[in-house]
Amino acid sequence: MVHGEVWTIKELFTYPNEYIYWSIQIVMYPFMTGLVAGAFVLSSLYHVFGVKQLKGMARFALVFSFALLFAAPMPIVLHLQHPFRGINIFMTPHFTSAIAAFGIVFSTYGAIVASELWFIYRKHFVEIALPLKTKQDKTLFEWFKYLVFCALTLGVYDISEESLKRDEKAIKILAGLGIPVACFLHGYAGFIFGSVKANALWMTPLMPVIFIMSAVVSGIALCMLTYIVVMEIRKFLASRKKTVYTHLQTREEIGGVEINVIRMTAKYLLLFLIFAISLELLDLIFRGYTAVKSWDVLRSVIYGKDFTNIFILQYAIGNLIPFILFLMPGFTIRRAVVGVILVLFGVFMMRWNVVIGGQAFSLTFLGYMHYHLPIIPHNWETFKEGLGGALSIFIMPFVLFWIFSKIFPVFDYKESH
Amino acid sequence: MKNHVFRPLFVVIGLVGIVLIARLFIVPKDFGVWERGYMYGWHRKSNEEDWKAVKVKYQFNNEYCKDCHGDKYDSLIQSPHAIIKCENCHGPVLEHPLNPAKLQIDRSRQQCLRCHSYLPYPTSGRANIKGIDPGKHNPDIECSMCHNPHKPNLGALSGGK
Amino acid sequence: MITRRDLLKYTIKGIAGLAVPIAALEIVNPNKIFAGKNDKSKTRWVFLVDTYKCVGCGFCVKACKNENEIPYDANVTRTWVERYVVTKDGELFADTPKGARDGFTTSKIDLGAGKYQDIKKEEISKAFFVPKLCNQCENPPCVQVCPVGATYQVPDGVVLVDRKTCIGCGYCIMACPYGVRFFHPVHHTAEKCNFCYHRITKGMKTACVEACPFGARQIGNIKDPDDPVTKIIKTERVGILKEEFGTKPQVYYIGLDKEVR
Numbered sequence: 001m002v003h004g005e006v007w008t009i010k011e012l013f014t015y016p017n018e019y020i021y022w023s024i025q026i027v028m029y030p031f032m033t034g035l036v037a038g039a040f041v042l043s044s045l046y047h048v049f050g051v052k053q054l055k056g057m058a059r060f061a062l063v064f065s066f067a068l069l070f071a072a073p074m075p076i077v078l079h080l081q082h083p084f085r086g087i088n089i090f091m092t093p094h095f096t097s098a099i100a101a102f103g104i105v106f107s108t109y110g111a112i113v114a115s116e117l118w119f120i121y122r123k124h125f126v127e128i129a130l131p132l133k134t135k136q137d138k139t140l141f142e143w144f145k146y147l148v149f150c151a152l153t154l155g156v157y158d159i160s161e162e163s164l165k166r167d168e169k170a171i172k173i174l175a176g177l178g179i180p181v182a183c184f185l186h187g188y189a190g191f192i193f194g195s196v197k198a199n200a201l202w203m204t205p206l207m208p209v210i211f212i213m214s215a216v217v218s219g220i221a222l223c224m225l226t227y228i229v230v231m232e233i234r235k236f237l238a239s240r241k242k243t244v245y246t247h248l249q250t251r252e253e254i255g256g257v258e259i260n261v262i263r264m265t266a267k268y269l270l271l272f273l274i275f276a277i278s279l280e281l282l283d284l285i286f287r288g289y290t291a292v293k294s295w296d297v298l299r300s301v302i303y304g305k306d307f308t309n310i311f312i313l314q315y316a317i318g319n320l321i322p323f324i325l326f327l328m329p330g331f332t333i334r335r336a337v338v339g340v341i342l343v344l345f346g347v348f349m350m351r352w353n354v355v356i357g358g359q360a361f362s363l364t365f366l367g368y369m370h371y372h373l374p375i376i377p378h379n380w381e382t383f384k385e386g387l388g389g390a391l392s393i394f395i396m397p398f399v400l401f402w403i404f405s406k407i408f409p410v411f412d413y414k415e416s417h
Numbered sequence: 418m419k420n421h422v423f424r425p426l427f428v429v430i431g432l433v434g435i436v437l438i439a440r441l442f443i444v445p446k447d448f449g450v451w452e453r454g455y456m457y458g459w460h461r462k463s464n465e466e467d468w469k470a471v472k473v474k475y476q477f478n479n480e481y482c483k484d485c486h487g488d489k490y491d492s493l494i495q496s497p498h499a500i501i502k503c504e505n506c507h508g509p510v511l512e513h514p515l516n517p518a519k520l521q522i523d524r525s526r527q528q529c530l531r532c533h534s535y536l537p538y539p540t541s542g543r544a545n546i547k548g549i550d551p552g553k554h555n556p557d558i559e560c561s562m563c564h565n566p567h568k569p570n571l572g573a574l575s576g577g578k
Numbered sequence: 579m580i581t582r583r584d585l586l587k588y589t590i591k592g593i594a595g596l597a598v599p600i601a602a603l604e605i606v607n608p609n610k611i612f613a614g615k616n617d618k619s620k621t622r623w624v625f626l627v628d629t630y631k632c633v634g635c636g637f638c639v640k641a642c643k644n645e646n647e648i649p650y651d652a653n654v655t656r657t658w659v660e661r662y663v664v665t666k667d668g669e670l671f672a673d674t675p676k677g678a679r680d681g682f683t684t685s686k687i688d689l690g691a692g693k694y695q696d697i698k699k700e701e702i703s704k705a706f707f708v709p710k711l712c713n714q715c716e717n718p719p720c721v722q723v724c725p726v727g728a729t730y731q732v733p734d735g736v737v738l739v740d741r742k743t744c745i746g747c748g749y750c751i752m753a754c755p756y757g758v759r760f761f762h763p764v765h766h767t768a769e770k771c772n773f774c775y776h777r778i779t780k781g782m783k784t785a786c787v788e789a790c791p792f793g794a795r796q797i798g799n800i801k802d803p804d805d806p807v808t809k810i811i812k813t814e815r816v817g818i819l820k821e822e823f824g825t826k827p828q829v830y831y832i833g834l835d836k837e838v839r
Contacts, residue, residue, distance in 0.1 A: 002654050003761040011690040013839070015710075015757030016658045016677035021748040081746020081766040088726040088745055090436055091444050096456050099725035099749055111432075115425035154428065156421040163421060170422050197719060197823055198755035293822075363757045364839035366672060367690065452619070452733040457721045460730035464740040471776035474645050477788030500791040505637050509644050531635035531681030532791075537699035538663070541706040542792055543633040551683060 003081065006382060007372045014367035020359045024373055024390045025079035027355045030189045030211060031218065031348055032072040032393065037186040038219010039065035040113065040178055045268065047116075047175035056261045059120065060230075061223045063408045066113050067400035073106065075393050078384040098192040105188055109181045116174040118152075119167040121408050123159045125152045152407070186215040193354060200294030200365075201301070201358040206283050213276035218347035220269045221340045224262055226401070228337055230410075231258045262336050266326050269343065277319055280350070297365040305360060305368060310353050318346015474509035477502045481510065492567040506566065526551065529560040619733035623773050624800040625829040626807045626816070627709050631794035634659055634707035636681035641789035643679065645774060647764075654760040655679065656771040657711040657786050662837050663687060666703045670837050671695065682707070708838050709795060711786065712737065712758040712771035713819065713827030720750035720759060720770075729768060735828060736775055741767045755823045773797060800828070 004019030039061045045051045046058035077083045090107075093100040132138065132146040187208035193199075194207025231254060239251045284302070287295060302310060322339035356371045374386030383389055447462040482503045483490040493499055504510055506528060507520045535548030555563075642657045643650050658677030664670055673688040686694040718737050721729050728743035729750055739750075744767035751759040751768060762769035774784035778797065782788075787795045798807025810816070810832075817834030818827045831838075 002652050002763050003766070005653060009691055013672040014690065016674055017654050017760035018757050021751050021761070079747070081761060082744065085743070085745040088743060091440050092448055092727045092743070094459050094725055094727045097723045097725040097749065099747060111429045118425050154424045156424055158421060166420070166422050196752050198753055363755060364672070366670070366839060448727070453731045457718060457731040459727035461740055461743060464738065464742070465732055468738050468772065468775045469779045473777060473780065473782065475641060475785050475788065477785070502788060505641070505789055505791070527680055527683065530683040531637065532633055534683040536682060536685050537702060538705035540704045541633065542631050546633060
C-alpha cells in the first residue's frame with residue numbers, strides 16, 4: 001500500500017498521487033516546538049524583563065523547555081520514511097529549504113538553553129560533586145553520580161561570589177539572546193508551511209507570526225498546567241508532613257504562592273492569546289475579501305467540511321471558553337486548570353487545522369481528501385503515524401522532565417542570592 | 418583563574434567540530450554544488466549515472482520483432498493497428514528471446530476497450546475511433562475470438578452479418 | 579605547565595580550527611553558489627502534449643509503470659491521463675481512475691469514495707483528455723525545499739531524486755503544485771517522472787512517447803532549432819500549466835482548456 005493511502009479518503013477530482021502525506025506527526029511537530037519556544041519565552045520574562053512575580057515559574061519553565069527540546073524533533077523522526085537518514089540534514093544541509101535551516105536554528109537554540117541551565121545550576125553541580133570527591137568508599141551509584149556531576153561542571157569548581165555574579169550576567173545575556181532565537185525557531189516552523197506556494201491554505205506571510213503567537217500561548221499554558229500539578233503534589237505531601245522542604249513548609253504557604261504565580265502567568269497567556277486570535281482572524285478576513293482563485297475551495301473547507309474543527313473545537317472551545325474562564329472574577333486554581341487544558345487543546349486544533357486542513361483539498365481545487373487518524377495500529381506505520389505515536393510524543397517531555405529534575409532541582413534549590 | 422563564562426561556548430565549538438569532521442567521513446566525495454548552482458544543483462554527482470544506468474525494458478521498435486515474427490509484422494503494418502507498438506500488448510521485450518523466452522501477452526477485453534469502448538466525446542480524438550458498448554457487445558468473450566488484433570477485419574465481419 | 583583543562587581546551591580549539599577550513603567551506607562555496615545558472619549544456623529536454631490527439635487509452639501510463647518499476651497495482655504513478663467533461667449547463671466533471679492505467683472504458687465519471695456518475699451524450703458540450711507528467715520546471719520548487727540535496731536538476735533540465743540520500747520527509751511532495759511526486763512504495767523515497775532519463779540519455783524516446791499510438795506525446799530538445807518539437811513550440815500557440823506559481827514548467831500543451839487543472 002502506498003504511504004498515506006491508509007488514512008486518506010479521496011472525494012471528487014484529485015490527482016492520482018495526492019494523499020495526506022503530512023499526517024498526525026506533522027501536527028505534533030509544530031505543537032511541540034511551539035511548547036518549547038513558549039516555555040522559554042515565559043522563563044525569559046523573568047530573567048530579561050525582570051517580571052518578579054514570575055520568579056517561581058522561570059526556573060521551572062526553563063527546565064521544562066529543555067525537556068521539551070528533546071521531544072520536539074521526535075515527531076519528524078517518526079514521520080520520516082528513512083528516519084536513520086535524518087542526520088543528512090546536518091551532513092548535507094540545503095539551506096534553501098526551511099527544514100535544513102531549521103536544523104541549525106534548533107541546535108543553536110538547544111545550545112543556548114543548555115548553557116543557560118548550566119549557569120543557573122553550576123553552583124548546584126559543584127556542591128554535589130565536591131563532597132562526593134572527598135568521600136571515601138563510594139558506592140557504585142555514588143561513583144556514577146560523581147562522574148555525571150563532575151562532567152556537568154565542565155571542570156569549573158569556582159563558586160565564589162564574584163564568579164556567581166558573572167553567571168547572573170551570562171544568564172541575562174543568554175535569556176535575552178534566547179528570545180529572538182526561540183521566536184526564530186518557531187517562526188521557522190511557521191515558515192515551513194507559509195512558504196509552500198503550492199498550498200493555497202498555507203501560503204501566507206502571516207503564518208510564522210501566527211505560529212509564534214500561538215506557540216507562546218501553548219508554552220505558557222503547558223507550564224501553568226505542569227506547575228499546578230507539581231504544586232498540588234507538593235501541597236499533598238506537605239499536608240502529610242512526609243517531606244520537609246527548605247522553604248515553603250505549610251500547605252497554605254504553597255497554595256498562596258501558587259495562586260499568585262498562576263494569576264500573573266494567566267495575564268501573559270491572555271495577552272498572547274489575543275494576538276494569536278487577531279492574526280488568525282485577519283488572515284481569514286483577508287482571504288475572504290481578496291477571494292483569489294483558491295478561495296472557492298478554501299471557503300468550502302473552512303466553512304463547510306472543517307467547520308466543526310475550526311469554529312467549534314478551535315475557536316469556541318479552545319479560545320473563547322478559556323478566555324471567559326480567565327476573565328471572570330473570582331479566579332481559582334481549579335478554573336485555571338480547565339482553562340489551560342482547553343487552551344492547549346485549542347492550540348493543538350489550530351495546528352491540526354493548518355496541517356490537515358491544508359491537505360483537505362486537492363491541488364485541482366475540485367476535490368477533497370479526508371483524514372482518518374489510525375487509532376488501532378495494525379503495523380508499525382499506523383502506530384507511529386497514528387494515535388499511539390502522537391501520544392508517545394506527548395508523554396515524552398513529561399518523562400524527560402522527571403529525569404531532568406533529578407539533575408536540575410526545580411524547586412527545593414536555595415537561591416544563590 | 419581564567420574566566421569560566423566561555424566554557425559552554427567551547428563545548429559548542431567542540432560539537433560543531435565533531436559534526437564537521439563527521440561530514441568528512443559520511444558525506445560522499447562527489448557531493449557538492451554542480452552545474453545548476455546551490456539552489457538546484459546541490460547533489461551527489463554519481464547519482465546521475467545511477468539513473469542513466471537504469472535498465473531499458475521496452476524497445477518500442479517493431480523492426481526488432483520483424484526478424485522472427487515477420488508474418489505478424491507484415492499483417493500489422495497493413496492494418497489500422499500499425500500505429501500500435503508490438504510491446505503495448507506483448508509486454509516489454511527486455512532481452513527476449515533469451516530472457517524471458519516467452520512474453521506475457523495481454524489479451525484482455527480491457528486492453529481493446531482502452532480505445533474501442535465508445536465514449537460520446539465529440540471534441541476529442543476518441544470520436545474518430547470505432548467503438549462499442551462493452552456491456553452489450555458480446556460481453557462474455559474475448560475480443561480476439563472474432564477479431565484478429567494484427568488484422569482487424571471489421572469489413573469482413575460486418576459484411577458476414 | 580599544561581593542566582588537563584588547558585590540554586582539553588587546546589585540543590578542542592585545534593580540532594575546530596582544523597575542521598572549519600576543510601569542511602565548513604565545502605558547505606558554502608561562494609564561487610560555486612554564484613556560478614548559478616550559466617549553463618552551457620547543449621540540451622534542454624522539453625515535452626509537448628497535443629490534447630486533441632489523446633484518446634485516453636492509457637498505454638502511456640501502463641508503459642511508464644513497467645519501464646520505471648513503479649508497482650503496477652500501487653495507486654501512484656509518474657504519469658497519468660485526466661478526463662474533463664463539461665456539460666451544457668457549464669458543470670465540470672473530471673477524473674483519472676487509477677491514473678488511467680487501464681484507460682477510460684466507461685462514460686461514468688469516478689467521483690471518488692466509490693461513487694460514479696454517468697453523463698449522457700446529449701448533456702455533453704465538450705469532453706477531452708489531458709496527459710500529465712512532471713513539468714521539469716526551470717525553477718523547480720520541489721528542489722528548492724529539499725533539506726538534504728536529495729533532489730536536484732541536471733543541466734539538461736531533468737529533475738532527479740537520489741534514492742540513497744532522500745530522507746523521506748515529503749516536503750518536495752508538498753511543494754509541487756502539479757502533484758507529480760509521491761513516495762515509492764518499495765524504496766520509500768520521493769519518486770517522480772524523470773522523462774525516462776535512462777532512455778533519453780541513450781538517444782531513445784521516453785516510454786510514454788513511444789507507447790502512444792496517436793502521437794499525442796512528444797519529447798524534444800528546445801535548444802536544438804531543428805527539433806520538430808522546438809519548431810512547434812516556437813511557431814504555434816501552446817500553453818503551460820499553472821504559470822501563476824512562477825515555476826516555468828517545460829511541458830507544453832496544444833489545445834489547453836481553461837478548465838484544465
